[in-house]
Amino acid sequence: MEKRYVIGIDFGTESGRVVIADVEQGGELASHATLYRHGTIVEKLPGSGKALGQDWALQHPDDYREVLKQSVREVLRISGVRPEQVIGIGVDFTSCTILPVDAKGQPLCVQERYRNEPHAYVKLWKHHAAQEEANRINEWAKESGETFLARYGGKSSSEWMVAKVWQVLNEAPEIYQAAYRFVEAGDWIVQQLTGNWVRSNCSAGYKAFWHKQDGYPPRQFFKQLDPRLEDLTDTKLAGDVLPLGTRAGELSAEAAQLTGLCPGTAVAVATIDAHAGVAGSGAVRSGQMVMAMGTSLCLLVLSHNEVSVEGVSGVVEDGMITGLYGYEAGQPAVGDLFGWYCDQAVPGYVQEAAAKEGVSVHTWLEQRAAELKPGQHGLMAVDWWNGNRSVLEDADLSGLIVGLTLQTKPPEIYRALLESTAFGTRKIMEAFEEAGVHVNEIFACGGLPKRNRLFMQIYADVTGREIKIAAAAETTALGAAIHGAVAAGTERGGYPDLAAAAIQMAKVREETFRPIPENVAVYDDLYRQYIRLHDVFGRGGLVMKELKRIKRKLSNHSE
Incomplete structure (x- = not known):
């Protein structure tokens, strides 16, 4: 029998990456990435230059289509795989990344009428300007006795979706009315295919x-939240909700021409990028x-039990692996935190030293931070430079470093920032354990585990756990490809379910990171x-929130 392959398309924050994988052997046969030409839009709209507000993060959907056009063809060319050998396509996407579209699936922002309207664009997952709406959802759910937030x-x-959509309704009602649907970008890509x-x-x-x-919360909840939202789930969020691994449809003739693949190729229901890494690991x-x-x-835990966990971003039956x-x-x-420090905060002499040695600033800092013992720098940081997702779920929190002196050096700050994220992870893991969701085995995937050994050793030491590393260079893209293999089904040479496909197609490295006892104690x-x-700054303190309030007030005044 001729070899069969599947394609995984992974849409990240800065670029989209496509991999092609052998259905029987797994792993990545070839990969290719396309950078988003418009990048992340945080200050002003492309073209018009219209200024955006604080905490905005937009993208342009044309960049996503470029990934389909360029990277799919490239992996076919690099691998030598013929289009007719590809039996399935899987898609993963950052989430919650949403866009308003018309009845044909055309994004509103590409239409001349709405090009200068920020709310017509893609709202990236890290768009936090809907915090007021999120706060009101939380308050009303508590007042009305709704239990779904548990x-x-x-x-x-x-x-998330509802807060972002409600922000559109509040600030640009004409866009809300013009939108046939608000869709996750991953679901939009599937519709385009x-x-x-x-x-x-x-x-x-x-x-x-x-x-x-239960489906969505009842209409009455949305009506009481805002009468204009009463029919939200019946109209703007309408559409059949299908489980992962399901075949969403087959590649259309138009999409086949765009990608270079064959019409009729099975296309899987989209998944969240991090969640694809579960199967990919x-x-x-x-x-x-x-x-x-x-x-x-993202920390993703599988369990037979459904319980309430403090600060969990969600628990969904069949949300990662069926059953x-x-x-x-x-x-x-x-x-992003480490990138901020390297790009915005390190002194010039560090950049010059790294350039002289022919390494990146990250590498230069990592090498010197690795020479420090745990606790030697005398610093402590909290990891809230982009707010806190778990367990506090508060986007208005911000970064903090304690212990700085006139003798503090850049590698010390860099190590403290690495450690802060590991401490945040441990706090989340303890919340799971306290709720009765036990963690027995840890896998790591993504770009960081493969680039920064110090980072991974710190995580093992801080959590006191052995950490296994997914073997795939592009784990989430491989996970998406695994979804494509299930969408193809056994009749086309694929798999019956996600577990069977993942066991066969995903691998882990032989090397693991184990905790060092003396480091664990410190x-x-x-x-x-x-x-x-x-607890002082996240649960009881208002300093960070007040600073943001003052900043918003002055920013609005200057505008």
Whole structure:
């Protein structure tokens, strides 16, 4: 029998990457990335230059189509695989990343009438300007006695679907009315590939309050929240919600021409990028946790049980692997935090020294930070440069470093920032354990585990756990390809379910990171100090919120 292949398309924050994988052997045969030409739009709209408000983060959907046009063809060329050998396509996407579209699926922002309207564009996952709406959702859910928020740690996020859609309604009602639907970008890509309107149970469950048995919250809840939202789920969020691994449709003739693939190729229901890393890491059993480590960090835990966990971003039945409850928690600034420091805060002599040695600033700092012992720098940081997702779920929190002196050096700050994210992860893991969701085995995937050995050793030492590393260079893209293999089905040479496909196609490295006992002891002491800062500034303090309030006031006044 001729070899069969599947394609995984991974849409990240800065670029989209496509991999092609052998259905039987797994792994990546070839990969190719396309950078988003417009990048992340945070200050002003492209073209018109119209200024955006604070905490905005937009993208342009044309960049996503460029990924389909360029990278799919490139992986075929690089691998030598013929289009007719590809039996399935899977898609993963950052989430909650949403866009308003018309009835044909055309984004409103590409239409001349709406080019200068910020709310017509894609709202990236880290768009936090809907925090006021999120706060009001949380307050009203509590007042009205609604129980659905218990599945999300008791709070919804400004990153999620309803808050973002409500912000559009409040600030640009003409865009709300013009939108046929608001869709997750992953679901939009599937629509562009197949012509079918379907929603992923993964995105709907984690980001839009949908439940396998109960559906969306009742109309009455939305009506009481805002009378204009009464028919939200029947209109703007309409569409069949399908489980992961389901075939959403087949590649249309138009999409086949765009990508260079064959019409009729099976296309899977989309999944969230980090969640694709669960299958891509080979995690298929209760008690396994995957850390998807990139610009942000998602902690994804599989369990047979459904319970309430403080600060969890969601628990969805069949949300990651069929037959298990998938829990999501996370931190919205990890790689982004280290990138901020290297790009914005290191002194010029560090940049010059790194350039002279022919290494990146990251590498230069990592090498010197690795020479320090735990606790030697005398610093403690909290990891809230982009707010806190879990367990506090508060986008208005901000960064903090304690212990700075006139003798503090850049590698010391860099190491403290690495440690802060590990402390934040440990806090989340403890919340799971306290709720009865046990973590027995940890996998790590994403760009960071493969680039920064110090970072991974710190995580092992801070958590006191062995950490296994997914073997795939592009784990989430491989996970998307695994979804494509299931969508193809056994009749086309694929697999019957996600667990069977992941066991066969995903691998882990032989090398693991194990905790060093003497480091663990020091980090246990330091972690207690982290918790003090966490609770003083995160639970009881208003300093960070007041600083943001003053900043907003002055920013609005200057405009």
